[in-house]
Every structure is written in C-alpha cells, then in structure tokens.
Amino acid sequence: MSLDATNEIETRTRRNTSDLQQSRKGLVKPVPFRGGGFVHTRHRLIAPLLFVVLVILWEVGSQTGFISNIALPAPSEAAGAMSDLFETGMIWKHLSASLYRLVIGWSLGSLIGVFVGLAIALFSLVRAGVSPFISALFPIPKIALLPLFIIWFGIGEGSKVATILFGVFFPTVIATYGGVDNVDRNLIRMGQSFGLSWMSIVRKIIIPGALPAILSGFRISASIAIILLVAAEMIGAEYGIGAYILMAGALFATDQLIAGVAMLSVLGLTVGWLISRAERLLLSWRA
Amino acid sequence: MELILDHVSHSYGDVEVLSDISLSVGSGEIVCIVGPSGCGKSTLLRILGGLEKPDHGAALIAGEPPSDSLNPLTYVFQDFALLPWRTVEGNISLVLEDHSVRKDKARAIITDVLARTKLSEFANAWPRQLSGGMKQRVAIARALSVNPAVMLMDEPLSALDSQTRELLMDDLIELWGQVGFSACYITHNLAEAVRLGHRIVMLSRRPGKIREIVDIDIPLSERINHPAETSAIQRRLWEAMRDEARAADRELSDVA
Amino acid sequence: MIKTTRRTALSMFAATAIGLVTAAGLSTAAQAADAIKIGILSLTSHSPSIIAEGKGYFTEQDLDVEFVSFQAAQPMAIAIASGDIDFGMTAISGGLISLAEKGAVRIIGGALQETPEISGQKILASKAAYDAGLTSPDKLAGHTFGVTTPGSSFHYMAHKIADKSGFDRSELKITPMQKVPAVIAALKSGQIDAWSIVPNIAGALTKGPEVVEIGKVSDYIDNYQVTTVFTSTKNVTENRDLVTRFLAGLSKGIADYNAALVDKTMSADEVAEITGMVHKYVYADQPIEKAGPRIAAGAMRINEGAKLNIASVEDQLAWFQSEKLAPEGVTMADLVDTSFVESY
Numbered sequence: 001m002s003l004d005a006t007n008e009i010e011t012r013t014r015r016n017t018s019d020l021q022q023s024r025k026g027l028v029k030p031v032p033f034r035g036g037g038f039v040h041t042r043h044r045l046i047a048p049l050l051f052v053v054l055v056i057l058w059e060v061g062s063q064t065g066f067i068s069n070i071a072l073p074a075p076s077e078a079a080g081a082m083s084d085l086f087e088t089g090m091i092w093k094h095l096s097a098s099l100y101r102l103v104i105g106w107s108l109g110s111l112i113g114v115f116v117g118l119a120i121a122l123f124s125l126v127r128a129g130v131s132p133f134i135s136a137l138f139p140i141p142k143i144a145l146l147p148l149f150i151i152w153f154g155i156g157e158g159s160k161v162a163t164i165l166f167g168v169f170f171p172t173v174i175a176t177y178g179g180v181d182n183v184d185r186n187l188i189r190m191g192q193s194f195g196l197s198w199m200s201i202v203r204k205i206i207i208p209g210a211l212p213a214i215l216s217g218f219r220i221s222a223s224i225a226i227i228l229l230v231a232a233e234m235i236g237a238e239y240g241i242g243a244y245i246l247m248a249g250a251l252f253a254t255d256q257l258i259a260g261v262a263m264l265s266v267l268g269l270t271v272g273w274l275i276s277r278a279e280r281l282l283l284s285w286r287a
Numbered sequence: 288m289e290l291i292l293d294h295v296s297h298s299y300g301d302v303e304v305l306s307d308i309s310l311s312v313g314s315g316e317i318v319c320i321v322g323p324s325g326c327g328k329s330t331l332l333r334i335l336g337g338l339e340k341p342d343h344g345a346a347l348i349a350g351e352p353p354s355d356s357l358n359p360l361t362y363v364f365q366d367f368a369l370l371p372w373r374t375v376e377g378n379i380s381l382v383l384e385d386h387s388v389r390k391d392k393a394r395a396i397i398t399d400v401l402a403r404t405k406l407s408e409f410a411n412a413w414p415r416q417l418s419g420g421m422k423q424r425v426a427i428a429r430a431l432s433v434n435p436a437v438m439l440m441d442e443p444l445s446a447l448d449s450q451t452r453e454l455l456m457d458d459l460i461e462l463w464g465q466v467g468f469s470a471c472y473i474t475h476n477l478a479e480a481v482r483l484g485h486r487i488v489m490l491s492r493r494p495g496k497i498r499e500i501v502d503i504d505i506p507l508s509e510r511i512n513h514p515a516e517t518s519a520i521q522r523r524l525w526e527a528m529r530d531e532a533r534a535a536d537r538e539l540s541d542v543a
Numbered sequence: 544m545i546k547t548t549r550r551t552a553l554s555m556f557a558a559t560a561i562g563l564v565t566a567a568g569l570s571t572a573a574q575a576a577d578a579i580k581i582g583i584l585s586l587t588s589h590s591p592s593i594i595a596e597g598k599g600y601f602t603e604q605d606l607d608v609e610f611v612s613f614q615a616a617q618p619m620a621i622a623i624a625s626g627d628i629d630f631g632m633t634a635i636s637g638g639l640i641s642l643a644e645k646g647a648v649r650i651i652g653g654a655l656q657e658t659p660e661i662s663g664q665k666i667l668a669s670k671a672a673y674d675a676g677l678t679s680p681d682k683l684a685g686h687t688f689g690v691t692t693p694g695s696s697f698h699y700m701a702h703k704i705a706d707k708s709g710f711d712r713s714e715l716k717i718t719p720m721q722k723v724p725a726v727i728a729a730l731k732s733g734q735i736d737a738w739s740i741v742p743n744i745a746g747a748l749t750k751g752p753e754v755v756e757i758g759k760v761s762d763y764i765d766n767y768q769v770t771t772v773f774t775s776t777k778n779v780t781e782n783r784d785l786v787t788r789f790l791a792g793l794s795k796g797i798a799d800y801n802a803a804l805v806d807k808t809m810s811a812d813e814v815a816e817i818t819g820m821v822h823k824y825v826y827a828d829q830p831i832e833k834a835g836p837r838i839a840a841g842a843m844r845i846n847e848g849a850k851l852n853i854a855s856v857e858d859q860l861a862w863f864q865s866e867k868l869a870p871e872g873v874t875m876a877d878l879v880d881t882s883f884v885e886s887y
Contacts, residue, residue: 069646070624070642151728234721236729236735238718247719251694
C-alpha cells in the first residue's frame with residue numbers, strides 16, 4: 001500500500017460538508033430543515049409581565065377617562081379597597097369565615113364523595129342503584145336548591161357548608177369511580193393471582209391506581225367550592241368573601257367588588273398550588 | 288407436587304377455545320406450550336392457575352405443595368404487571384405483606400430474590416426507570432419471593448426485544464439451575480420453547496387440541512452447545528405448525 | 544282584495560316620504576312623541592306611572608312610554624346608569640347613592656312616604672320570637688332582623704328602630720337574605736326574628752299563624768321618604784324639558800292614585816277602572832277579584848306632585864355614610880336635583 005493511498009483515505013474521511021459544498025458547487029445543498037416548532041418552552045416571566053402590563057393599561061385607561069368609572073373602577077381604587085380591608089383587619093374576619101366554610105364543606109364533600117365513588121366502582125349493586133341518581137343530581141345547580149337548604153340546615157353555617165358540600169360531592173364521586181374504572185385490570189388480576197385479600201387489592205392497587213384521577217377531580221371540586229362560596233354566603237352571612245362581594249354589588253361599590261373578586265382569585269391560585277404540591281408528593285412515581 | 292389438566296374443554300359463548308386437553312407439570316419441570324395465535328394458550332394458563340373455571344374437566348393438584356410455599360401457583364405476566372407507584376422493593380414486598388411476612392424476614396427474602404435476578408442495586412428504583420427486561424426481572428423476582436410450586440409464565444419474553452430476550456433466557460436457565468423451579472411456560476416463539484422446555488406441548492389452532500408432545504432430553508444448560516439437535520426439533524415443530532399458523536393468521540377474529 | 548302594482552307601491556312610498564318631510568318641517572306638534580322607558584316593580588307603589596299611561600297623561604305630554612319590569616330595585620338603578628331605561632322609582636339604597644356619586648343617576652322627586660294617618664310599613668316578628676318575649680320593637684336588642692342586602696331600606700329601618708328605642712345599632716343582628724321571598728321564608732320558619740315591610744305583604748303574612756305584627760315603622764321614623772323618583776344625570780342636565788314633562792304626567796297619575804286607592808274619594812267605577820289598569824302589571828298572575836283587594840291593601844300615600852322630603856333624604860344619606868355603606872364624599876347636590884319638584 002502506498003503512502004498516497006493512505007493519504008487519500010484520510011482526506012476523504014476528513015472532508016466535511018463545507019468542503020463537499022465547495023467541491024461540488026450547485027450539486028450539493030443541505031436538506032431543508034422542516035422540524036422545530038410545536039414544542040412547549042417554559043417562559044416563567046411572561047404571565048406576570050402580561051398581568052402587570054394589563055393592569056397598567058387599565059389604570060391609564062381609567063385615569064384618562066377612556067374606561068368609564070361606572071364600567072370599571074381603576075385598579076388603584078380596587079387596591080385602596082383592599083388596603084382598607086387590611087387596615088381595619090376585616091380581611092381576616094372575611095377570610096376566616098370563608099375558609100372555615102370552604103375547608104369543612106370541601107373536606108366533607110370530598111370524603112363522602114370518594115367513599116360513594118369507591119362503592120359505586122366496586123359493588124355492581126351500588127353502581128346499578130346509585131349511579132343514575134348521581135347522574136340525575138349532578139347537573140342541578142346547587143344554588144337552585146338554596147331555599148331548601150335553608151329550611152333543612154338553617155340560615156347559619158349549616159346551609160353554607162351544605163351548599164359547598166353538595167357542589168363538591170358529585171364531581172368527586174364521578175372522578176373517583178371513573179378513576180377506579182380506569183385502573184389496569186391486569187394489575188388487579190396480578191393481585192388476585194398472588195392471593196392478595198380483597199381489602200389489600202382495594203387499598204394497595206385500586207386506590208393508588210385511581211389516585212391521579214381523584215386528585216384531578218379535587219382540582220375541579222376545589223374550584224367549584226370557591227365558585228359556590230358566593231352563593232353559599234348569599235343567605236344570612238355577616239362575614240365572608242362571598243358576603244363582601246355581594247354587599248359590594250348591592251352597594252354598587254365596584255372597587256370593593258373587584259377587591260373581593262381578586263381575593264377569590266388568589267384563593268383559587270393558592271388552592272391550585274396546594275393541590276399541585278399534593279400531586280407532586282403523592283404521585284412522585286409518575287415523574 | 289404435580290399440576291394436572293384433566294380433559295379440559297372451554298368455550299366463550301359459541302366459540303370453543305379449548306377442547307379436551309390433558310397434561311401435567313411435574314416437580315422441577317418446565318413445560319412449554321406452543322401454538323398459533325388464538326389457540327387458547329392464555330385461557331389454558333388462566334385455568335391452570337385458578338383464575339378461570341373450565342366448562343368441562345378440571346385443573347387438579349396432586350400432592351402437597353412445599354410447606355414454605357406462600358403462593359403455590361404464581362403467574363409471571365407478559366406485561367410485567369408491576370405497580371408503578373411502588374419501587375422494585377415495594378413491588379416484591381406487596382406480595383409478601385398479605386402472607387404476613389414482614390420486617391426482617393421479608394427483607395431477607397427480598398434481598399435474596401433481588402440477588403438471584405441481579406437487581407440488588409435497583410431495589411429503590413421506580414418501574415418507570417427500568418427497561419423492559421429489567422421490569423420482567425422484577426416480575427420474576429416477585430414470583431420467586433413467594434416460593435411457588437409452579438410458575439405460570441404467560442409469554443414472559445414476548446414484550447422484549449430479541450437481545451434482551453436472549454439475556455433473560457440465559458438468566459432463566461441459570462436460575463433454574465439454582466432453584467429448580469417448575470413452570471408452565473406459554474410462548475409462540477419456538478426458539479424459546481426448545482431452549483427452556485423439558486417438554487413441549489404443541490396445540491392446534493382454535494379450538495386448541497394437543498397436536499404433539501415433544502420431550503427434549505438435553506439438559507437446559509447444555510442446549511446452547513447442541514445447536515444442531517435443538518434447531519432440528521425447532522424445524523420439525525415449525526413444519527407441523529406452519530399451515531396452522533397461516534390459517535390462524537387469515538382468520539377473522541371475534542374473540543379477543 | 545287590494546291589488547298593488549310595483550308602480551303604485553312606489554308612488555305611495557314617495558307620497559308618504561314627502562308627507563313626512565313636510566310634517567317635520569311644518570310643526571313640532573306633529574312630531575313623533577319622545578319615547579321613554581320607565582322601570583317598574585310589580586308593586587302597588589308603582590301604580591302612578593301605570594295610571595298615567597292608562598289615562599293618557601303621558602300622551603298629553605307627548606311621551607311615548609314603554610314599561611320595563613324589574614325584580615328588584617338595585618338592577619333598576621343600574622339600568623338607568625347604563626341608559627337602558629330613563630326613569631325609575633325605588634327606595635334610596637347604597638347602590639343608588641354610589642351611582643349618584645359616580646355621576647350616573649339623580650333623584651328628581653319623592654314618591655312613597657310614611658305618614659301617620661295612613662297605614663304604612665309594619666314591623667313583624669316571628670311567632671317563636673314573639674312567644675319568647677319580642678312583643679314590641681324596642682325589645683329587638685339581641686334579635687336577628689332580616690334585610691335583603693346590607694345598605695337596603697330594610698337595613699336603614701332596622702337601625703332607625705334601634706336609635707329611637709335607645710339601644711345600640713350593633714345589638715341588632717342584621718341578616719342579609721338577598722330577596723324578599725327568602726326573608727319571608729326565613730321569618731315564617733322562625734330562622735330570623737323580625738322584619739319590616741309594606742302593609743300589603745305584612746297583612747298577608749300576619750293572617751297566618753307564623754308571623755305577628757309588633758309595630759309600625761312610622762312610629763320610629765318621622766315622615767320617612769321611602770321611595771324616590773330618579774333618572775339619569777344626563778337627562779337632568781341635557782333633557783330638562785323631558786324630565787319636566789315626565790313629572791307632569793306622573794303627577795296627574797299620582798293624584799288619581801291617591802284619590803282612588805288612598806283617600807278613596809273616587810266613585811267605585813273609577814276605582815275599578817284604575818284597579819284594572821294597575822292589574823295589568825301588579826298581581827297579574829291572579830284574577831282581578833283576588834288582585835283588586837290586594838292592590839288596594841298595598842296603597843300607601845304617594846306625595847302629590849312628587850314632592851320630596853329633603854330632610855328625610857338627608858337623614859338617610861347621613862345614615863348610609865355613618866355605616867360606611869356609601870362613599871364619604873357624596874353630598875346632597877350629588878344625589879338630588881331639587882329644581883324639578885317642590886321640596887320641604
């Protein structure tokens with residue numbers, strides 16, 4: 001083998017694309033790139049930035065009179081109403097009253113909902129008997145039942161908690177039994193084949209398998225609970241974010257109205273964040 | 288202990304899937320059941336393990352299972368059937384918890400089966416982190432942990448790529464050398480059957496009947512050194528099965 | 544059968560168009576009447592506009608009236624602010640004052656007023672509370688008092704009762720129920736202890752065993768101007784003529800209303816005619832035989848000429864501000880335009 005031959009191989013292997021493009025002008029061109037796009041990249045700052053820009057635009061619009069004072073109060077006015085709430089300490093009264101109703105109503109509604117959902121999913125007798133009722137009662141706006149709730153549970157905390165409880169109960173039932181129905185049948189058969197008891201299969205296979213669905217059900221039911229808070233506090237509530245919003249509406253105090261709505265919004269974000277945390281904790285196996 | 292199928296027939300509605308099948312799995316023996324797709328292999332295995340009741344005939348156990356066997360008839364599934372919310376260790380302890388094996392004793396068993404399946408360093412891994420071959424190793428470890436009298440293996444290697452399959456076959460042979468488990472091994476892959484089976488039972492296409500039973504005398508660990516013999520058996524089995532397989536392939540299926 | 548060819552249709556159209564143009568050019572009297580929308584609630588106190596329309600008093604003023612029904616006073620005030628209706632008549636509420644502060648609405652006259660000689664609003668107690676000792680309004684301290692919303696006229700009445708009885712306002716537990724039917728249900732079932740309401744509703748309630756009358760609002764509030772007539776600030780500043788004509792028509796309706804239903808100086812036939820007009824909008828779901836007496840029972844005096852009791856309005860504004868239910872900066876000038884009617 002001559003020295004030339006080895007040289008030639010080396011140069012051939014060393015030749016890169018740009019050489020190729022040079023040496024075969026016109027004949028060689030890069031394959032057109034058609035990939036890219038359709039990929040989600042994270043932009044953490046966009047949402048807060050957009051929010052700030054919108055608020056500034058809104059403030060400017062209000063200050064210049066472009067946005068009528070009747071149509072919408074300026075954000076600074078709403079902020080004023082909010083700072084009044086902090087100054088007088090009323091915010092804690094409203095918040096604690098609402099949180100009490102939310103926590104009790106949501107927890108009880110979720111607890112009963114999960115139990116009933118499991119019962120429907122596991123016992124075909126219960127499914128046949130109860131699930132038509134669930135389907136029939138779910139779409140009824142709980143607000144429509146408020147007058148009845150008042151007779152049944154009184155105008156005190158009872159009817160308020162009940163409104164939230166019922167609103168939370170139905171979506172939880174549906175999420176739970178939907179979740180159980182979707183648990184991989186092979187896993188259950190595996191449990192049976194290893195001689196696991198019925199209770200063990202429910203506790204160690206069915207419930208963890210349905211947990212993702214149950215948790216996303218919680219996300220929805222928590223939002224419903226917040227939505228129903230305003231309805232629940234329509235009747236006989238002295239304090240509470242919902243009562244505050246209703247009073248602001250009745251007095252046409254739009255600055256307080258916006259402040260109240262902002263509180264609900266913050267409440268919603270907080271609850272959403274808490275559920276995300278719970279998901280990360282309980283569903284760490286999903287990566 | 289011996290596991291016996293005694294004149295078993297079974298239908299799903301109007302479709303007969305198994306017809307008059309009798310066979311037995313003896314102690315320390317691996318029986319491979321092969322056949323074209325849809326011949327009722329999986330149904331047969333479910334009947335063997337008591338997950339399904341046959342229309343006619345019965346699955347029987349002769350003799351007592353070993354006293355230390357927690358779950359005499361233990362399955363290994365094609366799709367592994369691991370709980371994604373439990374670690375490797377957790378998936379094994381799952382099947383021990385219900386037999387009230389706890390703490391130190393459970394720990395000892397888990398350590399032992401993980402070592403046997405070469406998984407010791409993955410004890411705390413999540414199933415999602417494992418490759419298919421590793422997942423099936425976990426499933427086998429789990430099956431071993433209950434010290435089964437007979438392992439019922441439903442196409443355990445079918446979901447894996449061919450290289451992994453080779454590796455796992457070697458592992459199974461090595462494991463059999465250590466433990467000497469008995470198994471009923473279902474597969475549609477003849478190469479697996481001739482590598483792992485002491486006896487190969489060939490089923491016809493639907494309704495599944497026994498067409499042929501082949502005993503292979505070469506010890507499992509030696510088979511790799513006898514390529515001519517094993518491939519001859521494999522070829523003969525394939526000749527017998529080819530037409531059936533073709534016909535089965537062209538069949539419209541109404542039963543899953 | 545009328546046969547119209549295209550040519551005759553065209554010529555007819557042309558003739559009409561020319562006629563219209565000439566009419567517009569020639570005289571204002573022949574001009575199309577000004578269209579106005581009046582918001583009403585299905586209550587007897589809203590009868591004067593209905594009577595004025597029925598008797599043609601608005602037509603005399605060249606006004607073409609359309610009635611828009613509301614379920615509550617609050618949306619009516621907002622509808623005036625948004626320009627959907629032109630005139631309304633309700634109690635002074637926190638919402639109304641807030642809209643006045645924003646320069647949207649103005650009170651232009653008075654309507655319903657408590658007077659000692661006419662049976663006015665009643666103070667009611669649930670039977671359970673009555674039996675437990677709530678036998679007169681000055682014993683209300685520590686009891687629950689139903690209101691529709693905070694800042695409603697019910698809230699004002701409750702506090703005025705407390706003031707006059709000499710106990711602290713905070714000793715009354717104000718219980719918002721949003722709607723009148725909800726307050727009624729709560730009072731009947733004993734979930735709230737007390738309420739105050741116009742006589743026809745009070746009368747219907749006290750007939751049953753669950754509710755007892757314990758007093759009269761007029762004993763606690765002097766010459767209470769319960770409802771007022773209001774319109775948009777735009778009408779007050781730009782359409783003064785329209786407002787004046789509306790009030791003129793309304794005043795005649797008020798005179799007939801008082802004569803027929805409050806003072807009862809009219810003949811039975813005239814009363815029947817007026818009741819018939821009112822029935823179209825009030826208790827319309829009941830036959831006239833049933834509705835007639837109920838309409839009559841709900842009749843409280845409405846100020847002649849829509850006169851306005853400024854002192855009462857001032858007192859109400861002061862109360863709203865003292866309870867922080869209205870912005871502090873609102874003045875009487877923001878709220879009331881006294882130039883249209885006699886005020887005292």
